[in-house]
Amino acid sequence: MNALRTAADLIRRHAKFVRFVVSGGGCAFLFFCLYYAGVSLGVRPFAANLIAYALAFSAGYLLQRSWTFGGRHRHQSALPRYAIVQVCCALLTSGVTEIATPHLQIPKLALSLVATIIAGGASYVASLLWVFPDGDAEHPV
DSSP states (O other), rough: HHHHHHHHHHHHHHHHHHHHHHHHHHHHHHHHHHHHHHHHHHHOOOHHHHHHHHHHHHHHHHHHIIIISTSOOOOHHHHHHHHHHHHHHHHHHHHHHHHHHHHHOEEEEEHHHHHHHHHHHHHHHHIIISSSOGGSSOOOO
C-alpha cells in the first residue's frame, strides 16, 4: 500500500512539474512577444520591458496558482510570496551571470540557457515549498 502511495505521489509531483514548465514557458514566450511588439511599435525599450514584464508576471501568477498548483491558495499570501520569489530569481540569475561572464567565457546563448535553468529551478522549488505549499490550501480567496 505504501508503494502505491509513493508511486501516486511521484506521478502527482511529475504532473505538477510539467504544468509548471508549460505555464512558465508560455509566460516567457508571452514576455518575448510583448516586448518585441512594444519596441517594434516604437515604445522605448525600458517601458516596453516594464509593460511586458508586468503582463507576463500577472499571467504567470494566475497560471501557476490556478493550473499548476490547483488554485486553492489565498491571494493574500501567495501573491506577495510569488513576487518575492520572482525578484529573488532575477537577482540570483543576474548575479550568477555577472560573475560567470568574465571568468568562464560562456557564449551568450549558453549563458541565457543557464540563467533560464537556474531561474526556473529556483522558482519551481520555492513555489512548491513556499508560494503554493500543499498545506496552505485550506482557505482560497
